[in-house]
Amino acid sequence: MDPFIEFRNVERKYMLGENAFYALKDVDLKIYKGEMVVILGPSGAGKSTLLNLLGGMDSPTGGEILFDGHDIAGFKDDDLTAYRAWNVGVVFQFYNLIPTLTAYENVALMKDVRNNVKRHSIWEKEAGDAPVLDPAEMLASVGLSAHMHQFPSQMSGGEQQRTSIARALAKNPRLLLCDEPTGALDTGTGKEVLKLLQKESSENGHTVVMVTHNSFFADIADRVIRVKNGTVQSVETNDAPKDAEEVNW
C-alpha cells in the first residue's frame, strides 16, 4: 500500500546566531490512510516540529514531505494555506478557540476558511467531495448541543476541547492533527476526548496523528513513532490497539 504521507530525509534547523540547531534531522517516516498514529517523545524531542510540518504550519529546511503524492515541502505560503484549509484539522492542547465567538460560531468559522481560501488549488479538486459539515451537527456529535451558544469562557476545559475537535472535524479533513489534546484535561475528560479521536479513525476513516509525551497513549494507536533529539528512534505497529476507555494514566 502506498503511504498517504511520507517524510523523506526531512530536516528542520534553526539558526541561533552563527550556530545551527536541528529540531529535526534525517527524518523518514510513513503514515497510511485511515490509521491512528501516536508520535511519542519527551519535551524538546521534536514532536511538535513534526506536527507543524505535517500540518503545513511550518516548512522544512531540507528533505521532502509527500502528502498524497504531492511534495508540500517546497510550497509557498499561499499553497500551504490552501493545503491546511482543504486537508488538515488541528486540535490544540489549549483548545485555541476564539474567545469572542460562541462554540457554534467557532465551528462555523470553517465555512469562512473555505470561502476565503485560494481557488483552483490541487486540493480543491481532490477534496472537492469534502464539504464543510453543519456546525450544529458537529457539536451534537461531540455531545455539545446544549452548549452551542456559550462562549469558551463559559465552558469547562473538556467542553472547550470537544468544541475544538468539532471545529477540526467540521472541515471533514483528510488529516486530523492533535497536539497533546488531553494535556490540559483531567483523566476522565481526557478519556472522552481520546474516544472521540479514536472513533474518527476507526469508524469514520480519518487519518489521525496525535503528538504526546504520555506513553500510555501508545496503546490506542495503530502505529507508534518514537522521536528523540530530533530523530525518529523507532516505529512500532500495534496489532491490537486498546480501546481508549481502557487506557489509564
Place this chain on the structure above:
Amino acid sequence: MLLRKMARDLLRSKVQFLSIFLMSLLSMYVFVGLDSEANGMRYYEERYYEMTDLCDLWIQGKAFRDDDLKAILSIPGVVTAEKRRQEDGKIMLSDELDMQMNFIDSNDISRMVIVDGEDYMPGENGVWIDCMLSSVQKLHIGDKIKLKVDGKEFDEVIRGTFYSPEYVYFLPDAAAVMPDYGHYGVCYLDTSEYPVSEDFSYNLVTADVDGIDNIGGISDEEKKLGQRIGNEVSRVLDSDKVVTTDKDANLSYQTFHSEIEQHASMTYLFPVVFLLIAMLGIITTMTRMTSRQRIQIGTMKALGFTKKTITIHYASYSFFLSLAGGMAGAALGYATIAQLIIDMQSDAYLVPDMAKAFSWKSFIGIMISVAVSTLVSYISCRKELAPAPAETLRPASPKKLRHSALEKSSLWLKLDFSTQWNIRDILRNKVRSAMGMVGVLGCSMLLFGAFACLDTMNFITSWLYGELNTSGYQIIMEPDTPYSVTEEYAKKYSGQMIQNGALEFEVNGVKKSGTLTVYDVGNYIHFEDEKLKYTRLNPRGVSMTYKMAQTLGIKEGDMFKWHIVGDDKWRLDRVAGIYRHPTSQGIAMTRSLFEDMEYDFNPDCICTNVDPGTGLDDDDHITGVQGKKEMLEAFDSMKEMMYTMIYVLVAAAIVLGIVVLYNLGVLSLVEKNREMATLKVLGFTTGKIRQILQMQNIWITGAGIVLGIPAGMFLVTALFATMPESMDYIATYSPQSFLYTIAGTYALSMTVNRLLSRKVKTVDMVDALKGQE
C-alpha cells in the same frame, strides 16, 4: 464569523477603540465643518458675482461724458461699460447716517438683487436702499425719506431694497475697522434724481471685460489683462488723471475673497493634528491588540485562513471605526461648525442666501482618513501576521532588555525605587510613553493656541489704540473739505491732521494696492519698527509697513514705484524706513515730505484728545466723530468670533486629553497588572502604588507640555499667517497663557490619572499572578 469576532473585540476593548473613533470623528468634525463653510462661501461668492455680473474694472478720475464711455467701449476686450456718479451723502432719520449714493443710468453690470419692492428701470424715480439699512432702521417700501448730498436735502420714496455685489463688505469711512451694517448705508437712484442738476457729472465708469471672470479670484493673466485695459483707457481718454482699478483693489471683493481664502487654508490645520493623534492611537491600540491576540492569529492561520483574510480582518477594525467616526464627524461638523461660522460670516458679508455647502473635498477627506487609519492598522499588525503559523502559535519571546546608559551610571543607585521603576517602564514602553506625550502635547498645544489667540487680539487693540494711536477721538472730515476749514478744526481741538489715501505699488512688474498715510506735526500718532521699538518717521524719505515690504519682497534701501489712486503720476522712491501697523499696509510720510513731492496735503482726519462733544456730527464738514470707546467696540465683534473659536479649541483639547490619556492609562494598567499585583504581594500599599503611577504621569505630562507650548506657538503663528495681506497680526503670548496651559493640562492629566488609579485597589493578586495561558 470574523465580523462577529470584530464586533465583540471592539466591545471588549471599547475604551481603546473609542479613542480611534473619537479622533476620527474630531478630525472630520473640524475638517468638514470648516470645509463646508469655506466651500459654501466660495460657492455663493462665485454664484452671486456671476449672477449679478460684478464689474471687472472701476475707472475713476475725471468727469466722464458719453463719448468717453464710447471710447472705453471701443477698447478691444471691454464687453460692457456703464457710467455713474458715486457720492457720499446722508440719510436723515432720527440720526443723520452716512449713505453712499450711486446715481445711475442703467444697471446692467454689478446688478442689484432686489430683496423687496420693484426692479430698477432707467428713468424711474425713487430710491433703492440696501436691505440691511432697511431692516435695522425699519424702513419700508413706499416710505418717504430725506437724503442729503452735496449740501442739498431732497425727498425720495423707497422703491426697493437690494443686495449689491459691489457692497458685500463696506465700511462707513476710512477710520472704521469693522462693519456695522444698518447704521450707514448705500443707495441707488436714477441720475434724473440728482438734486443739483447743473453740477451733475459722472465720476465713475464700471466695465466688464472679456477674459476676466468671477471664478477663483483674480489670476495673474486676469490682472495683466486688467492693467493692459487700464493703460488703454488712459490712452483713449487722453488723461493722466484716470485711474483704473481691478477687483483686487476693491475693498468689498478683496476682503470677502481673502476671508474665504483664509478659511480654506485653515481647513487643513486642525484636522491634520487630530488625524495624527488618531494614527498614533491606532498604532498603540492595534499593536497591543494583535500582540494580545497572537495565539488567535496563529490558530486562524493553522485552521487555513489566508494571510489576506486575517490582514483584512484586523485592518477592518480601524476601517469601520474611522469610517463611522469620519461620517459621524462629517455630519456633526456640517450641522454645527459650518452653520455657526456661516451665520457669523453672514453678519459681516452681505451675500443673499449664503449657506454652507458640502464639497467633494469632504468626501476625499473622509476617504483619506479611512485609508490612512486602515493602512496604519495594517502596518501595526503585520508584525504578527508575517511569521509561519507554527511560530505565531508559540507565545512571543520576551523582549530583549538591555540596560540603558543611565542604569549603568552611579547616579542610578542613588535613585529611589519609584524613580527607577518609572524610568525602566518608560524606556521599555517607548511607543506607549511617546503616545501619552503626544496626547498631552496636542492638549496643551490647543489650550495654549486658544489662549494665545485671545492674547493676540488683546495685544492688537492695545497696540493700535494704546501705542500707535494715542488720541481719544478721530474727527472724520467730509471729502473735499477745504484745507483751511480742516486746519481750523485741528487748531480748535489741538489735533493732528492726517491724510489717508489709496495707492498702487509696482515692484518688478508686480502691482499691489496699499494705503498712503501722510502725517502733519503732532503727538498722537506713533510708529514702531520691525521689533516693535518706538521709532520716528524718517523726514527725508518714505517709510513702508513691514508687511507690505514683505509682500513686495523688498527691504529698507530698496527702490519701488508708486502712485496715488486718482493720480497717474508714478514716483520712484527708496524705502527710507520700516514700520509696523496691524490693519493698514502701505507707506507713510511726513506732510513736509509729501508737499516737497508737489502733492497737496488734504487731510481727511484729525486725531485729538479734546472731546468734541455730540454736536460736531451735524457740522456740514464733518462726516463723524469716533471715540476710542467706539473704536475698541468695533473689535468686540471680531473678539466674539475669536471666543467661539477658543471654546471649540478648549473643548477639543479637553476631549483629546481625556480620550488619549484614559486610553493609554487603561492600556498601561492592563499591562502592568502583574507587576502591580507583585508589588501588592510584596507589601506595597495601594497608596504607594498609586504614587508610583502618578509619578510617571507627572513626567509624561511635563514633557508633553514642554513640547506642546512651542507647538501651540507654531499653531497660532500659522493661523495668523493666513490672515489677509492687509493685516499684520503679531502672535502674542501672555504669562497667564503659559500658566493657564500648564495648570489646565496638569489638572486634566491628574484627574484622568486619579480616575484610573482607583483601579489599583481592584487588582486581584491571585488572579493576576496565575500562570499565563
